[in-house]
Amino acid sequence: NAGVTQTPKFQVLKTGQSMTLQCAQDMNHNSMYWYRQDPGMGLRLIYYSASEGTTDKGEVPNGYNVSRLNKREFSLRLESAAPSQTSVYFCASSIMGGQTKNEQFFGPGTRLTVL
Amino acid sequence: AQSVAQPEDQVNVAEGNPLTVKCTYSVSGNPYLFWYVQYPNRGLQFLLKYITGDNLVKGSYGFEAEFNKSQTSFHLKKPSALVSDSALYFCAVRPYYNQGGKLIFGQGTELSVKP
Numbered sequence: 293n294a295g296v297t298q299t300p301k302f303q304v305l306k307t308g309q310s311m312t313l314q315c316a317q318d319m320n321h322n323s324m325y326w327y328r329q330d331p332g333m334g335l336r337l338i339y340y341s342a343s344e345g346t347t348d349k350g351e352v353p354n355g356y357n358v359s360r361l362n363k364r365e366f367s368l369r370l371e372s373a374a375p376s377q378t379s380v381y382f383c384a385s386s387i388m389g390g391q392t393k394n395e396q397f398f399g400p401g402t403r404l405t406v407l
Numbered sequence: 408a409q410s411v412a413q414p415e416d417q418v419n420v421a422e423g424n425p426l427t428v429k430c431t432y433s434v435s436g437n438p439y440l441f442w443y444v445q446y447p448n449r450g451l452q453f454l455l456k457y458i459t460g461d462n463l464v465k466g467s468y469g470f471e472a473e474f475n476k477s478q479t480s481f482h483l484k485k486p487s488a489l490v491s492d493s494a495l496y497f498c499a500v501r502p503y504y505n506q507g508g509k510l511i512f513g514q515g516t517e518l519s520v521k522p
Contacts (some may be wrong), residue, residue: 296450332416334497334512335451350509382450391430393439393458396510398450 294318294401298383304405305373313368313402323386324366325396326350326358328379329397335382341366371407380404409434411500413513422489428516429481430498438480438500441510442472445495454496455476457481468492488520 299314317324322343327335327350337350339358347358355377357369366385370377380403384396410433420426432438439458443451455466464476472483481498495517500512 327512330448332514334411334514335510336512337509340509370477393456395441395453397453398443400447400450 296385296397298381298399298402300402301400302382302403304407305370306407307374309368309373310371311404312370313381313404314365314394315367315399316365317383317385317397318364319385319387319397320363321385321389321397322363324360325384325386326356326366326368327382327384328352329401330379330390331352337346338368338381373404375406378404378406409500409502409511410514411511413496413498413516416514416518420518422490422520422522423487424518426488426492426497426518427487428480428496428498428518430483430513432461432479432481432498432501433498433516434479434500434511436502438502440474440493440512441499442466442470442474442481442483443497443499445497445515447494451497454483488518490520493518493520 296317325340326338329335336352341347341360344363359367380401382401383399386396387394412431440455442454445451455464457464457474465471495515497515498513
């Protein structure tokens with residue numbers, strides 16, 4: 293049981309390049325999330341998927357798109373990377389979202405640098 | 408606006424002494440409250456949560472947290488700190504009405520435990 297996995301672990305991009313961050317969970321969770329972590333700002337939600345087939349914007353969605361490929365996988369795409377998107381990206385999942393009490397489980401993160 | 412505040416960027420404690428990491432929140436209604444820990448270059452790990460009931464919640468690694476509704480606080484505590492407790496700690500809140508199970512995170516508190 294690997295939990296939440298993310299690829300790649302590290303990535304360096306040039307301004308304007310595109311890339312997709314992959315996330316997968318093997319816990320049969322319904323809800324999945326993408327956060328970014330910046331120093332002194334905690335974690336901020338980019339997008340989330342309450343259940344398979346649905347996605348919604350979080351606090352900082354601009355410059356990103358997501359795809360809930362199936363119940364296991366939730367990818368984050370940067371179409372045209374900017375230096376402001378330099379950050380550490382975390383994927384998370386929980387059994388159910390909505391009005392539930394379940395904690396989220398986090399992946400190990402992807403450290404992205406945009407030059 | 409909904410928010411979570413961790414008023415101390417850093418907390419320094421000697422090994423064996425009690426530790427407290429503070430968290431206050433501003434959310435309407437009755438929120439669900441969480442503490443997470445992040446070790447260097449790792450994802451976040453769930454420590455404990457408050458949903459309802461007893462105001463003192465016990466969690467992993469000997470940590471506990473006290474919910475105080477009148478002060479809108481959820482401080483993390485441990486009776487005797489270990490050097491291995493040194494890490495970044497995040498408080499998070501989920502408003503009970505929140506669709507998708509979204510979490511609002513504090514900015515984090517760096518805990519340093521010295522021998």
